Amino acid sequence: MSLAVKRGTGSGKLDRELEIDVFVNRNGVVTNAQLVPTEIRVDIDMLSGEPPLDSLIATSNIFGFCGGSHQLAAANTLEHIWNAKVPKNALLIRSIAQASELLQHTCRWFYGTFAPDLTNPAFANIEPFEEVNKRFTKHKGTSFWNGMKGATIPMAIYALFGGHWPHGEFIVPGGVSTEIDQEKIQTAKQLIEKFKKDWLEASLLNDTVANYQQIQTLEALQTWVENKQPEELGDFALFLRSAIAFGLDKIGEGQNRFITYGAFNVGETDFQVNPINHIKGATIPAGFLNKKTFQSIKLDPFIEANSFFSIPDLNYNDKVVELGSLARMLMLGQKEKNPAYHLVMDIYQKEQASVFLRGLARLQEAFVLTEKITSWLDQIDLKEPFRFEVEERDGFGVGITESPKGGLLHLGEIKDGKIKNYRVISPNLINVFTKNGVTKSSALAVNLTGTLIKDLNNPIEIGLICRSMDASQTCKVNFLKNRSGKLLSSVKV
Amino acid sequence: MCLAIPGRIKQILSQNGSIRKAKVAFGQIIKDAYLDMTPTAKVGDYVLVHAGVAINLVNEKEAQKTFKYLEKYGGLDELLPD
Numbered sequence: 116m117s118l119a120v121k122r123g124t125g126s127g128k129l130d131r132e133l134e135i136d137v138f139v140n141r142n143g144v145v146t147n148a149q150l151v152p153t154e155i156r157v158d159i160d161m162l163s164g165e166p167p168l169d170s171l172i173a174t175s176n177i178f179g180f181c182g183g184s185h186q187l188a189a190a191n192t193l194e195h196i197w198n199a200k201v202p203k204n205a206l207l208i209r210s211i212a213q214a215s216e217l218l219q220h221t222c223r224w225f226y227g228t229f230a231p232d233l234t235n236p237a238f239a240n241i242e243p244f245e246e247v248n249k250r251f252t253k254h255k256g257t258s259f260w261n262g263m264k265g266a267t268i269p270m271a272i273y274a275l276f277g278g279h280w281p282h283g284e285f286i287v288p289g290g291v292s293t294e295i296d297q298e299k300i301q302t303a304k305q306l307i308e309k310f311k312k313d314w315l316e317a318s319l320l321n322d323t324v325a326n327y328q329q330i331q332t333l334e335a336l337q338t339w340v341e342n343k344q345p346e347e348l349g350d351f352a353l354f355l356r357s358a359i360a361f362g363l364d365k366i367g368e369g370q371n372r373f374i375t376y377g378a379f380n381v382g383e384t385d386f387q388v389n390p391i392n393h394i395k396g397a398t399i400p401a402g403f404l405n406k407k408t409f410q411s412i413k414l415d416p417f418i419e420a421n422s423f424f425s426i427p428d429l430n431y432n433d434k435v436v437e438l439g440s441l442a443r444m445l446m447l448g449q450k451e452k453n454p455a456y457h458l459v460m461d462i463y464q465k466e467q468a469s470v471f472l473r474g475l476a477r478l479q480e481a482f483v484l485t486e487k488i489t490s491w492l493d494q495i496d497l498k499e500p501f502r503f504e505v506e507e508r509d510g511f512g513v514g515i516t517e518s519p520k521g522g523l524l525h526l527g528e529i530k531d532g533k534i535k536n537y538r539v540i541s542p543n544l545i546n547v548f549t550k551n552g553v554t555k556s557s558a559l560a561v562n563l564t565g566t567l568i569k570d571l572n573n574p575i576e577i578g579l580i581c582r583s584m585d586a587s588q589t590c591k592v593n594f595l596k597n598r599s600g601k602l603l604s605s606v607k608v
Numbered sequence: 609m610c611l612a613i614p615g616r617i618k619q620i621l622s623q624n625g626s627i628r629k630a631k632v633a634f635g636q637i638i639k640d641a642y643l644d645m646t647p648t649a650k651v652g653d654y655v656l657v658h659a660g661v662a663i664n665l666v667n668e669k670e671a672q673k674t675f676k677y678l679e680k681y682g683g684l685d686e687l688l689p690d
């Protein structure tokens with residue numbers, strides 16, 4: 116079997132949009148949504164016959180948008196097969212680089228993908244549109260370029276430890292290959308402090324992180340957002356106020372089932388890499404939130420279903436699940452004792468999942484990761500090792516972690532010292548696509564269903580839901596009649 | 609969606625205000641890409657393009673290696689002409 120690139124009717128362009136078939140009833144309510152896969156699907160004989168280490172380079176190069184996360188998942192896969200241990204210093208460096216990849220993505224996602232939707236003409240008559248339009252208009256808004264500039268700071272931290280993002284080849288089985296000295300650590304500390312002061316506090320909050328972290332409930336958040344004029348608000352508070360005014364807290368609820376695979380194992384001195392230890396020790400916890408009930412995640416359904424020789428089922432225990440920042444912040448709120456991390460869970464418990472909460476969660480994650488990076492930098496001990504020797508052997512392994520878009524799963528099999536099978540299950544395959552020949556629904560399809568489209572010529576509700584899930588920058592929406600399936604119109608949003 | 613394909617900037621299309629767009633060559637195929645995230649990019653540079661946006665500069669060696677992997681594993685199907 117060759118690598119399968121599942122293609123839909125709208126695929127074939129590098130800058131192509133996500134194509135969605137949206138069934139609507141006579142009232143303009145979405146009754147069903149089908150999403151055409153446009154993503155490369157790395158199937159069973161990817162890398163077959165190649166040396167094992169090629170999986171790190173190939174996957175980080177192919178999936179360049181989140182190359183650091185793929186490189187880590189690939190290393191974890193080999194380390195599982197080889198029964199490898201990794202020293203704490205290496206876990207810290209890996210975590211700092213991975214968190215930096217997430218942070219740069221947050222800056223770019225918010226200003227480049229998500230916030231521009233708030234300037235849609237559909238909201239033109241609702242306060243605080245004028246201020247929103249002034250700041251968040253793509254390319255022209257007063258905050259747009261500042262957001263892009265903000266992304267360069269975590270990228271510089273990544274470069275110090277991981278090389279040129281996203282292709283730095285710094286992760287090796289057993290540790291990291293980067294040479295670390297005090298000067299690098301000091302430079303990284305200065306950069307993360309700069310990110311906090313210049314971007315989080317000056318641009319995003321117009322307040323201190325310490326003050327923001329006092330906000331731990333929905334009520335406290337409302338007070339913080341409501342007591343100022345729009346022009347006095349930081350970009351974050353302006354987003355929150357406009358999102359509620361524009362009704363973004365009422366769309367995109369979905370099925371309220373979330374999964375994280377967990378990320379950032381930094382607690383142990385000599386970490387034995389395997390999925391069970393990963394799930395036990397992840398700083399961003401692994402878990403399954405079934406509506407309001409937290410459960411431990413079992414990887415078996417994924418691994419068995421995605422074994423190399425069965426048909427993949429990308430649901431979890433037959434349930435549609437959502438991956439991504441909201442899932443991560445919900446798990447963190449559930450497991451972490453620090454009340455500064457409880458805000459997203461508090462709102463979820465009192466309200467529901469929504470476009471608003473997804474936006475809030477991704478920005479909240481930036482505060483969490485900035486704090487974590489600072490702490491991890493302090494824990495690096497230059498007297499201790501950064502890499503252990505590994506002994507190669509044949510076998511089957513699983514590598515799991517979190518990429519910017521959500522949980523990421525690699526599966527690999529080595530025989531006679533060469534890769535026999537390799538498979539990557541990227542977050543979009545679970546979160547987004549329905550027409551993959553197996554699953555009939557996805558988190559995005561469920562989140563769209565039930566949404567009232569106020570103007571079929573400007574379905575901004577669809578754009579917002581897609582972009583809140585980080586599914587695509589642009590969408591081609593085919594509106595179809597609910598019962599007959601007759602094409603009503605196609606529109607880009 | 610997570611793919612990022614390397615190409616070489618052939619022409620900077622506009623610098624109307626701060627908006628920059630480029631003609632980027634991916635082998636024989638030319639596509640437009642925004643340079644929002646690569647403000648220092650210039651003609652002749654290699655950039656990594658994701659969803660119509662150049663997400664970072666890469667050197668020629670890095671670009672060729674990535675292109676080779678994408679070619680091998682079908683990722684360049686994304687480059688069908690418009």
